[in-house]
Amino acid sequence: MSLARREALAGYAFVVPWIIGFLIFTIGPMLASLYFSFTKYNIVDPPQWIGLANYEKAFSGIWDAIRTGDPRQFKDPLFWKSLQVTIYYASIALPLNLALSFFLAVLLNQKMRGINIWRTIYFLPSIIAGVAVTILWVRILNPRVGVLNPFLKDVLGVQNPPGWLSDPEWAVPALVLMGLWSVGGSMIIYLAGLQGVPTDLYDAAKVDGANAWQRFWNVTFPMMTPVLFYNLVLGMIATFQYFTQVYVATSNSLGGLGSPQHSTLFYNVYLYQNAFRYFDMGYASTLAWILFIIVLILTALIFRSSDAWVYYEGQLKGRG
Amino acid sequence: VRKALGFLSSFRSTSGSDFLLKGITTLILASGSILILIPFLYMVSTSLKDPAQIRSDSTSLLPRKPETVDVNGTLEPLYRVTIDGQVREYALIKNIPGGLGQFVDPARPDVIHELRIRDQKQLYRWDVHWENYPEAINAMPFWRYLGNTLIVTFVGMAGMLFSCSLVAYGFSRFRARWLNLLFLLLLSTIMLPSQVRLLPMYILFQRLGWVDTLLPLIVPQFFANAYDVFLLRQFFMTIPLELDDAAKIDGANPLQILLYIILPQARPALVSVGIFHFLYAWNDFYEPLIFLHTSENWTLAVGLQTFDAIYTINTHLIMAVSVLMIVPPILLFFFSQRIFTQGVVFTGIKG
Numbered sequence: 001m002s003l004a005r006r007e008a009l010a011g012y013a014f015v016v017p018w019i020i021g022f023l024i025f026t027i028g029p030m031l032a033s034l035y036f037s038f039t040k041y042n043i044v045d046p047p048q049w050i051g052l053a054n055y056e057k058a059f060s061g062i063w064d065a066i067r068t069g070d071p072r073q074f075k076d077p078l079f080w081k082s083l084q085v086t087i088y089y090a091s092i093a094l095p096l097n098l099a100l101s102f103f104l105a106v107l108l109n110q111k112m113r114g115i116n117i118w119r120t121i122y123f124l125p126s127i128i129a130g131v132a133v134t135i136l137w138v139r140i141l142n143p144r145v146g147v148l149n150p151f152l153k154d155v156l157g158v159q160n161p162p163g164w165l166s167d168p169e170w171a172v173p174a175l176v177l178m179g180l181w182s183v184g185g186s187m188i189i190y191l192a193g194l195q196g197v198p199t200d201l202y203d204a205a206k207v208d209g210a211n212a213w214q215r216f217w218n219v220t221f222p223m224m225t226p227v228l229f230y231n232l233v234l235g236m237i238a239t240f241q242y243f244t245q246v247y248v249a250t251s252n253s254l255g256g257l258g259s260p261q262h263s264t265l266f267y268n269v270y271l272y273q274n275a276f277r278y279f280d281m282g283y284a285s286t287l288a289w290i291l292f293i294i295v296l297i298l299t300a301l302i303f304r305s306s307d308a309w310v311y312y313e314g315q316l317k318g319r320g
Numbered sequence: 321v322r323k324a325l326g327f328l329s330s331f332r333s334t335s336g337s338d339f340l341l342k343g344i345t346t347l348i349l350a351s352g353s354i355l356i357l358i359p360f361l362y363m364v365s366t367s368l369k370d371p372a373q374i375r376s377d378s379t380s381l382l383p384r385k386p387e388t389v390d391v392n393g394t395l396e397p398l399y400r401v402t403i404d405g406q407v408r409e410y411a412l413i414k415n416i417p418g419g420l421g422q423f424v425d426p427a428r429p430d431v432i433h434e435l436r437i438r439d440q441k442q443l444y445r446w447d448v449h450w451e452n453y454p455e456a457i458n459a460m461p462f463w464r465y466l467g468n469t470l471i472v473t474f475v476g477m478a479g480m481l482f483s484c485s486l487v488a489y490g491f492s493r494f495r496a497r498w499l500n501l502l503f504l505l506l507l508s509t510i511m512l513p514s515q516v517r518l519l520p521m522y523i524l525f526q527r528l529g530w531v532d533t534l535l536p537l538i539v540p541q542f543f544a545n546a547y548d549v550f551l552l553r554q555f556f557m558t559i560p561l562e563l564d565d566a567a568k569i570d571g572a573n574p575l576q577i578l579l580y581i582i583l584p585q586a587r588p589a590l591v592s593v594g595i596f597h598f599l600y601a602w603n604d605f606y607e608p609l610i611f612l613h614t615s616e617n618w619t620l621a622v623g624l625q626t627f628d629a630i631y632t633i634n635t636h637l638i639m640a641v642s643v644l645m646i647v648p649p650i651l652l653f654f655f656s657q658r659i660f661t662q663g664v665v666f667t668g669i670k671g
Contacts, residue, residue, distance in 0.1 A: 004495070007494050007495060007496065008494065008495065008496030008497065008499075009496075010490075010494055010574045011490050011491075011493075011494025011495070011496040011499050012490070012496060012498075012499070013490070014486050014487060014489050014490025014491075014494070014574070014578075015486075015487050015490035015491060015499070015502060017483040017486055017487055017542070017543050017544050018483070018487040018506060018543060018544040018549065019502070020543055021483075021540065021542075021543020021544055022505070022506075022509070022543075024543070025517065025521060025540050025543060026509060026512070026517055028520070029516075029517035029518070029519075029520035029521050029524070030516055030517050030520075032520035032523075033516055033517065033519050033520050036519065036520065043523060043526070104352070107345050107348060107349055108349070110341075110342065110345055112342055112345065112346070118349045118353060120654075120657065121353040121356055121357065122349075122352070122353065122356060123653075124356065124360075124650065124653070125356060125359075127599055127649050127650065127653050128603065128645075128646040128649050128650065129603060130603035130604070130605055130621060131603075131605050131621045131622075131624050131625050131628075131645070132363075132624060132642040132643075132645045132646050133646075135624070135625075135628050135638060135642055136359055136362070136363050136639070136642060137359070139362075139366070139635060139639075140359060140362060145374075145375075145378050145635075146378075147362060147378065147379045147381075150378075150379045151379070181355075181356065181359065184356075212341070233511075237511065237513065240513065241513055241514070241515065243605075243606050244605040244606060247605070247609070247625070248605075248625050248628070251625075251629070252628065252629040252632065268515065271515055272610075275519055275522075276610060281519055281523070284519055285519055285520075287515075288513070288515040288516045288518070288519060289516060291513050291515055291516065292512070292513055292515075292516040295511065295512075295513050299511055
């Protein structure tokens with residue numbers, strides 16, 4: 001056996017664990033869920049082929065709904081509601097998160113005494129994300145016994161502080177607020193990116209007489225767009241998988257999961273409901289595949305549009 | 321005007337503007353960090369209050385109780401009042417309409433002073449209820465949940481480190497026609513939403529009789545994952561090939577090179593993926609919720625959520641368990657901060 005061949009075989013041998021896992025836990029289940037999405041399947045009885053009926057359930061009524069402006073025309077209004085909730089959250093949370101975490105990263109990138117203490121404080125919430133944090137915030141936001149509304153009322157003078165998670169209008173903003181507390185997770189990625197910006201670029205800009213703002217706008221920002229872009233894609237995908245916070249905040253409430261009035265019925269929450277509450281595995285698989293296609297399209301869109309605003313270092317060198 | 325301009329322009333000089341910038345930065349960072357820390361403080365203080373304190377004094381960030389004093393056989397709240405410019409400690413014995421109250425000197429309860437309550441300062445004393453912690457632990461199968469969480473976290477971590485080291489080594493040190501393509505395939509799974517494979521996995525695990533055991537949370541870790549393979553591969557590539565070559569000349573086989581050359585060099589990378597895995601497994605709620613059904617198999621995350629549902633009114637106990645749940649990640653973070661930030665800097669992923 002030739003040396004090259006032996007090397008190749010050894011290489012394949014080392015990646016075998018992943019290949020097996022990929023077949024059993026990724027490709028196999030993906031194909032299976034694609035198949036289930038064309039069936040009626042409740043786990044107990046064998047899957048029963050129903051063609052495109054699940055997809056039809058999700059999408060039919062769309063023209064009538066658009067024409068009449070009446071969401072009741074949808075065959076499955078909750079599917080559309082869940083899309084709306086998810087996109088609504090993303091459209092508030094992502095820009096806010098992006099701006100705030102980038103701003104904090106720029107501040108925390110300065111050479112100052114004690115800067116590590118600040119970094120630690122801001123990063124802290126993101127390492128404990130999950131059930132405990134949501135339970136805490138549900139209490140803080142509680143309009144009757146929480147601490148936020150008395151603060152808004154007595155200190156900031158807000159006359160009628162919102163009902164937050166108990167108010168359909170304010171439930172999503174409440175979740176956004178909760179997410180902003182853990183902004184340190186994306187902040188640290190920007191910080192890493194900022195520290196990767198070569199200092200000679202700043203030196204060159206200084207020699208050219210650029211002030212701090214010009215240095216930020218012409219050096220820092222272009223160099224950071226790949227990281228911005230990366231966080232944008234992942235943030236979008238994460239929103240479509242948003243689950244734990246809603247489950248912890250609403251599953252024990254009067255209205256149940258996704259309450260009040262379905263205002264927190266995120267896409268993934270609706271998927272979970274179909275799969276593990278109604279055991280409608282067929283429709284849940286359809287929702288999973290629609291989610292997969294949405295994520296693919298979003299990723300492709302962001303990748304394509306990125307040409308217009310993302311600078312990679314090679315390009316920058318080419319320009320300079 | 322000229323003076324003012326001169327003053328302003330002094331900030332234009334490098335050191336001056338630098339000073340101003342740092343001042344503003346510190347100001348913003350300090351006020352922001354108060355917003356970050358208050359919820360933590362609220363969590364800890366609530367876990368140390370008793371239900372009466374939570375009801376009557378819910379906005380206080382300190383576990384405290386109104387100071388009381390015996391007046392004619394009943395306990396009345398004590399205030400620091402100002403009468404004729406003199407400060408005294410008086411008891412409030414009766415509220416009267418209009419925000420007024422009847423105050424008395426505890427030593428001479430017959431002389432009543434009518435004062436505006438909001439102008440007087442109520443006195444408090446520390447009242448810390450450490451017993452909430454044992455009570456909370458006993459109110460739920462805490463040790464059982466902790467044990468399950470530790471098994472899932474550490475056995476999974478071992479599986480992840482084992483499989484990802486092998487795979488990352490395969491992708492970083494060998495040339496073969498399909499390896500690059502396979503690596504791209506691996507990377508593409510980072511974007512894949514897990515829901516698209518979760519339902520058939522649930523059905524598969526159910527057929528295997530694994531649902532409601534810890535196996536669905538542990539076994540997949542033994543088959544590598546894209547994040548950690550990517551991180552380890554990046555690190556392995558920075559280890560000089562000369563080391564491999566020297567070992568090869570000494571007759572070492574690829575497995576020995578991995579064990580004795582690569583892994584010892586890659587300790588920082590292994591530690592940081594290990595920490596990331598700890599945080600992920602410790603905090604994970606979605607998969608344990610789906611795969612674990614009976615109480616005795618739950619992890620802390622699921623157990624705490626259910627505890628919250630059952631004991632809703634016992635905020636102090638729920639907060640005590642919440643504090644216990646966030647302490648290990650925070651401790652881990654503080655003890656490994658340097659490696660941790662290096663890991664984040666290195667990959668910039670896994671938020």
